[in-house]
Structure formats: C-alpha cells, structure tokens
Amino acid sequence: MILPIIRTAIASLRRDRAALALAFVLPVSFFTIFAVIFGGMHDTTPKITVILVDQDQSSASQQLMHALQQEGSLVIRTHPESKDKPAQPDYTAATAEAAVKAGDAPIALIIPKGFGQNPIAFGPSRDNSSAIQLLNDSSDMIAPQMVSGLLQKAAMTSMPSAMADQGVKYTEEYLGELTPDQRKKAESNIAQLRKLEKDGTINSAASSSGSSGFDGIIPVHARAVVGQNKKSPMVSFYAAAIGVMFLLFTASGSAGALLDEAESGTLDRVLSSRITMTSLLAGKLTYNTLLAFTQLTVMFLWAWAVFHLDFFSHIPGFVVMGLSTAVAVAAFGLLLASFCHTRAQLGALSTLLVLIMSSIGGSMFPRYLMPEAMQKAGLLTINAWAIDGFTKVFWRDQPVTALWPQVTVLLTVGIVLFVVARRVARRWEFA
Amino acid sequence: MASATAVPVSSATLPLAIDALVKRFGALTAVNGVSLEVQAGECLGLLGPNGAGKSTTIRAIVGRVIPDSGRIAIFGARADTNAARSALGWVPQELAVYPRLTCKENLIAFGRYHGLSGKQLSDSVAWCLDWAALQDRANDLAMKLSGGMKRRLNMAAGIIHRPRIVLMDEPTAGVDPQSRNRIFEMIEALRKQGTAIVYTTHYMEEAERLCDRIAIIDHGQIIALGTKEELVHNAFAARSQVTARFGGSEARIVDWVQRHGGRMVEGVAEFSIERSIEIGALLESAAKDGLDLEDVSLRRPNLESVFLHLTGRELRE
Numbered sequence: 001m002i003l004p005i006i007r008t009a010i011a012s013l014r015r016d017r018a019a020l021a022l023a024f025v026l027p028v029s030f031f032t033i034f035a036v037i038f039g040g041m042h043d044t045t046p047k048i049t050v051i052l053v054d055q056d057q058s059s060a061s062q063q064l065m066h067a068l069q070q071e072g073s074l075v076i077r078t079h080p081e082s083k084d085k086p087a088q089p090d091y092t093a094a095t096a097e098a099a100v101k102a103g104d105a106p107i108a109l110i111i112p113k114g115f116g117q118n119p120i121a122f123g124p125s126r127d128n129s130s131a132i133q134l135l136n137d138s139s140d141m142i143a144p145q146m147v148s149g150l151l152q153k154a155a156m157t158s159m160p161s162a163m164a165d166q167g168v169k170y171t172e173e174y175l176g177e178l179t180p181d182q183r184k185k186a187e188s189n190i191a192q193l194r195k196l197e198k199d200g201t202i203n204s205a206a207s208s209s210g211s212s213g214f215d216g217i218i219p220v221h222a223r224a225v226v227g228q229n230k231k232s233p234m235v236s237f238y239a240a241a242i243g244v245m246f247l248l249f250t251a252s253g254s255a256g257a258l259l260d261e262a263e264s265g266t267l268d269r270v271l272s273s274r275i276t277m278t279s280l281l282a283g284k285l286t287y288n289t290l291l292a293f294t295q296l297t298v299m300f301l302w303a304w305a306v307f308h309l310d311f312f313s314h315i316p317g318f319v320v321m322g323l324s325t326a327v328a329v330a331a332f333g334l335l336l337a338s339f340c341h342t343r344a345q346l347g348a349l350s351t352l353l354v355l356i357m358s359s360i361g362g363s364m365f366p367r368y369l370m371p372e373a374m375q376k377a378g379l380l381t382i383n384a385w386a387i388d389g390f391t392k393v394f395w396r397d398q399p400v401t402a403l404w405p406q407v408t409v410l411l412t413v414g415i416v417l418f419v420v421a422r423r424v425a426r427r428w429e430f431a
Numbered sequence: 432m433a434s435a436t437a438v439p440v441s442s443a444t445l446p447l448a449i450d451a452l453v454k455r456f457g458a459l460t461a462v463n464g465v466s467l468e469v470q471a472g473e474c475l476g477l478l479g480p481n482g483a484g485k486s487t488t489i490r491a492i493v494g495r496v497i498p499d500s501g502r503i504a505i506f507g508a509r510a511d512t513n514a515a516r517s518a519l520g521w522v523p524q525e526l527a528v529y530p531r532l533t534c535k536e537n538l539i540a541f542g543r544y545h546g547l548s549g550k551q552l553s554d555s556v557a558w559c560l561d562w563a564a565l566q567d568r569a570n571d572l573a574m575k576l577s578g579g580m581k582r583r584l585n586m587a588a589g590i591i592h593r594p595r596i597v598l599m600d601e602p603t604a605g606v607d608p609q610s611r612n613r614i615f616e617m618i619e620a621l622r623k624q625g626t627a628i629v630y631t632t633h634y635m636e637e638a639e640r641l642c643d644r645i646a647i648i649d650h651g652q653i654i655a656l657g658t659k660e661e662l663v664h665n666a667f668a669a670r671s672q673v674t675a676r677f678g679g680s681e682a683r684i685v686d687w688v689q690r691h692g693g694r695m696v697e698g699v700a701e702f703s704i705e706r707s708i709e710i711g712a713l714l715e716s717a718a719k720d721g722l723d724l725e726d727v728s729l730r731r732p733n734l735e736s737v738f739l740h741l742t743g744r745e746l747r748e
Contacts (some may be wrong), residue, residue: 265525269588272493272521273544274513431456431496 018348026352033359036374047372048143049075051096051108058116060159064151064218065111067158071150077105093133100135100225103396106143106368108135108225109151119159120166120218131219138224139237139395140368148220155218164190226396235307236394237366237387243299244325244386245354245363247292251333252350254288258337259346262428277429281334281422288330289323296322309394316400317393324407325386327414332382335421357381385409444506446471446518446596446627447492452501454487454651461487462498463651469596469627474618476642477631478734484651485631486524489600492629493521505596517545520594522586524601530574534565534584537573538591545592559587562617579610586617596627603637615641635734647738654741659734666740667732673702673710674730678723687720696739 013019052068054061069076079088080099091099096108110133118130132151136144156163168186172178178186261267270280300318304311311318336353340346358364360374361383367375378384389406392398447469454462462484469475477485490496492503494511505515528537538556547555560566563583568576573584586602599618603611618641622628632638638645639659647655647662655662676699677684688695691713693702702713707729717724732740 264530265523265527266529268490268493268495268525269521269523269527269541270544272495272516272519273541273592274516274546275544430494431490 016344018342018344021348021352026355029352029356033356033374036371047073047075048107048146049077049105050147051091051099051105052076052078053091053093053096053108053110054078055093055113056111056115060116060119061111063158064119064154067154068109068150071154074147074150080104097135097225100137101396102398103137103226103392106137106140107147109133109147110135118166120155120163131221134220134222135225136222137226137395139226139234139391140366142369144222148222151218151220235303235309237391239299239303239309240387240390240394241363241383243296244329244361244383245358247295247325247329248332248354248357248382249350250295251288251292251329252336252346252354253333254291255284255330255333255337256340256343256346258284258334258425259340259343263342267428271429277425278422281338281418281425285327285330285334285418288333289326292326292329293322296326314393314397317398317403318390320400320403320407321386321389321393324389324403324410324414325382328382328386328410328417331414331417331421335417335424338421338424357383360384362387382410382413385413444471445469445504446473446506447629448502448504449488449492450502452488452491452503453499454484454491454496455499460651462491465501465648465651465653467646467653467656469629471595471627472622472625473644474622474628474630474642476638476645477629477648478633478635478638478645478738479631479648480633483633483648485648486600487651488648489521489598489629489631492598493519517592518595520590520592520597522589522597522599522602524604526581526585528573528581528584528588531572533570533572534560534576534587535569537584537588541588542591547592555591555593558593559591562590562620563587564613564617577610579606579613582606582610582614583617586614590621590626594626596629597621598629598631600631601633602630603632603634611637635738639734645734647734647741649738649742655737662734662737663732666737667703670703670705670732671707672730672732672736673704673713674728675700675702675713675717675724676726677717678725679721683720684722687717687722691716 013023050068052065054065065076068074077091079090080095082088091108093110096110099105100108112130112133114130115132134144134148134151136147164186168178168183168190258267261270267280271277296318300309300311303309333350336350337346340349358381360370360378361367361381362378363383367378367384367387370378385406389403389410392402392406445468447467449465449467452462452465453460465484465488467475477488479485487496491498492505492510494515503510506518508514508518529540532540535556538559539552542552542555560569563586565580565583565587568580573581576584582602582605586599589599590597602618603614606614615637618628618630628641630638630641642659644656644658645662646653655665657665681698684700685695688700688702691702693700695701704710704713710727710729714724714727
C-alpha cells in the first residue's frame, strides 16, 4: 500500500514545477555559487588591487615593488587606469589616498623617502618617518591583513642583501664591532647577494614558497582612510545588503496581488472600468516603490537607533539611493508576477532568483571576497548596484552627484523591467 | 477589434445591440453568430447549460473578450470605449471584490475606478449599501461576510457607477434560497428604476421569474428568443406533456414508447398531447401491452421542456 502513495506523490511533484525548482534547482544553484566563492574552481583568493606610490625610488624600494608585482594575489597599480587616457600620471600620496576613499582600491602603499636607508627593522619600529604607509578602507577587513603579510614575505624574499646589511648593523650595535676580516667577508657576501639580486637570480617573491613568518620586518604604519570615524563599521553595508534582499522578496510578494486579482476575477472587473492595464501596472509600481522605500527607511532608522548609524547627515543620498533601489525592486516584482500564473509559481521563482541575486550581488557576503569573474557577474544584479550606492553614501561620505552610475543603472533597470512586465501582462488584457 | 466600428445611428438609444457575434478559442467556437437587442428597462435572460457561450457573450459585451467578428454597441458606442464603460455595469460570476477591504472600501475603490469622486461617490456608496442591504456590514471585511452577502456586495460593486445597463452573470451561483430571494428583490428594484438587465443563468425558474424575454443559448447559438409564453407556444403550441414511468423490460418499454410517438428521457417516457383525454388511451394501450405503470403525470410545458424539446438535452446536463 506504500507504493501507490509514493506514485501519487511523484506524479504530483512532477507536475509542480515550483516545488521541483525549489527542491533541485535552488540547492544546486546555491551550492555552485558558494563553491565558486569559497571553493577551488578558480583562484582560491580574490586578487586585491593595491595602489603603490614609491617616493623613495631606492634600490630597496624598487626591489620591494618588483616583488609585490610578482605576487599573484595582488594587482599593483602605480597610476590610474583609464581606457580613454592611457598615459595617466603616477599616483602621489594624496591621489592614492583619494583613490582609496573613492573605493577604486581597498589599499594604498606609500613607500616614503628614506625607506631604502633602513628598510628592515627587527623589533619595534623606532622611526615612523621611513615606515611604509598602508592606507586602507576599513570596510574591507581582509585586504590590509593580507597585504601586510605579503609585504613582509616580499621583504624576506626579495631583499636578502638589505637584510644581511641590516643584520651586520644590528650585530655591531648589540655585540660589538666586527674585526676587519669579518667585515670584509660580510661585505663580500653582501656584494655577492646584490649581484644575484641584480641578475634576477634572487628577485621573486612568487618563486618562493616560504611564508612571511617574521611579522614586522618591514616597518608598516597602517591607517584607515575610509570609515575611521564610523561608530559601527559595516552597519551601513549590512543595512543596505539585507535591506535590498528583503525588498526583493517583499516586492515580489506584493506584486503577487496581481495574480490573486486575476484568479478572483477582480482584475477583469477593474479592467472593465476606466482603468487600463498600463495605469493599473503604473499604480502598482508606484505603490510597491513607496512600500520598498518605507521598508528601507525603517531599516536605516533602526540601524541609526540601535547601531548608531549616522543616518540624519546622509538624508539626501539615502533618499536618492532609496528611491532608485525601490523603483528597480518594484519593477522586478511586477515582472515576476506578470510572468507567473499562480502564487505558488511566483513564490518559487522569486525565492530562486532573489537568493541567487543576493548571493552573487553581495547581500550575503561582501563582493570583494568573491573571485573577479563573480564580482563582475554581481553587477548584473540589483543588489550590487544598490549596495555600492548606499556604501558611497554612508561609508565613503560621497556627495549625491557621485551616485549617478548607480542611480542611472537602477532607474534604467526599473524602466526596462516595467516595460517588459507591461508587455507580458497583455495576456490579461483580452481573451 | 471587430466590435462595432460602424454602428447604425438608430442604435444610439438602444442599451445593447449585438449583431452576428462570433468568438472562437482555437478550434472551439464559443459564440457562433449571436444577435441580440436589449430595450431600455428590459430584462433579457440568457438561458443555457454550462459551456453554452453565455459568459463569453457577456465578456465580449464588457470588452474583456475580443470578438472574431460581429458588432456590439452599448447606447451606440463601441464596447471598449469609456462611454460604453460608463453606461455598462458588470456583475461577474466570480466574487470579484477585494477580500481584505471592507464593504464600503470595496465600493469606494470600484467607484473611483469608474471615475466617481466626492459627493457623487459617497452618495453612490450609500445607495449601493442600502440596495444590497449591507448598511450594517459596511465596515466589515468582505472576507468575513456570508456567501449571500458576498454575492450582494459583488453585485453592488458592479452598479456603483449607476449604469443604465447591467450584465449579471449567474449572480445567484452557490447561494441559499433565502439569499437568492434577496438578490431577486435587488434585481427587481433595479428594474423599477428603468435599468436594462442582461441576466445569464442555467436556472429556469430564475429566468421565468425575472426576465421579460429569454434567449435560449446552446453551443454558442441562440436557438430560441422570446417571452416565456412565446417560447413555449412556439415549441409546443397548446400541447401538454405526459410523463410516465414503467417497470419491467427496458427494451419493451422503449419499443412501446416509440410506437406511440413518445421518447425516453432518463428512463422516463414522455409524450406530447393536445387534450388531456388522450392520457386514458395511452395508459390503456400500455396495460394491453403488459407494461407495469409506476407513475404518471400531466404538465404544461415550461422553459425546461422547451430546452429539452429544442436540444434533446436537459438544461443542467
């Protein structure tokens, strides 16, 4: 008697596409996304873009820079990249800091003048003026740790002569002066090392498999240039990230009222009045936009009240980003509803799409943790653009005018999705 | 859109004029050349079984179905124009109201959809609540109403803009007899105000009680049109119907019924006679042939009989 029950259940499942999608497509999609992000399908660690300013121009700084360039997990930029203007001037300390503030790169390294004279320090750094300046965006907590480690590794592997030279100095300082013979031998060895460095026999950090081990051989002075004064780092990020994800769910659910109305016959009755399908959808888009904006406002007010987010000094940026995001998610919901035939279908499809969009769009974990290809794929989602915009407002304190790329994309997405939804909704207009 | 591109001027005062309406859904012809006219203040019944084409005809009049050919004019205007929509009220078969709005909120919403506002809207809402006897439930959610009340609200939402012609698509579907009577009273009240009504049903009694004229529709075609008396007279003249139930061999019964000019309908022998005295001769013949009579009755034909006579099928098959 069990077999007939199983047969009935299988037949029902086969015909319930929504349940099938939730049962098989969603888990496989999620597994794939997480495997790509955290697994070994691509580079295990995403590349970190580092702006490098060499004010010292010494052989030590050059060697260090060369070694960092050889690091596979770093992308070193010495000047801004622009397709329109190929020959851009090198970064200065000021432009590098501005670039980190603008979010062009999470890290800038400034090798100051005088670095070459004392490139290595055993024990606590005594002189901050020759220490490498590491400017970072504190929203990215991983990049500074990684770059610091790689910096030490590069020093260990790329500057053996400097290390030997400094070693001799430290020996003389703490143990007494070397004899002329010892000094001669040491200098000869150091000269040999310099020759090998010049030949390129010793130059590559990438060729070495050794770990940085010695923490702090190169004096580094780290300074957060973005978010240093924020009371609650990451709160604005998560308010936007989680907010957008739930906005997408709510917008889909709310747009589902259209399906209820179609099923109950109310839609027919409404369309037999003076209301046209275009005005009906426009009304629903406006309502869903206002609903989504209200949700975002509640979310950010909560973040202000509980997590001390600086909400009230960012009102213009919030309104611009909030409304743009709300338009996009409202149109997304309408499009899904107009594609689906039943609430169950809508529920399954929206769950599938929203979770996928949220995972690759940065709502579940920051996009900078993802491989480069996935970061680019994330730009196909509403989440990524919305989060980027809100980050500009609340994290980088950028003016409203700086939001134009995000606003343009989100509003365009909203308009395009609405137009497609209107076209799909023709099926309800006449039989 | 094939509806009413060149409607005759004379039809401008006619609430509804349909000419040779055809609507196909793939291979199925749902409406096949329907022509109708409804006069001011008249109640026209569309009587037919499920799937006969009644609802498709109504939906075409409302502009929710695009006819393949034919013309529809509402007071001379095309079905999909604002003028037609203002003049036309529609009570769909489904309970097409917002369940989470109150009765009053529903009426306000549909009133606004029809362009009402201000005092005109509030007056209309009050009138509709009164007409549907829902004043006491004005602030109750639609989803909390009884089946009959939901039906009344559904009707009220269809006439909130005070249309001059109302299409009612089986408005009593699924309601108890008491609620049905209340709905009949509402329709009669509407008629007294001079509103033209098109009323679809597959309940013969409703058509007989409410409608001035009745169009019997089957397989998308109007097979008879007239007052109840006209329909019966045209089908049966002055004849009456005799129905008789016999026990015993079915083959013998069928043979006997056919020899005497009758027919079998669901195991019951049916004869058409001009004078009641003919019953005696029939029963005598049955007894002679050894048939075992269980039950016999004589009745004047009604719309059910007309439908059966015209189609060979029961109205509710």
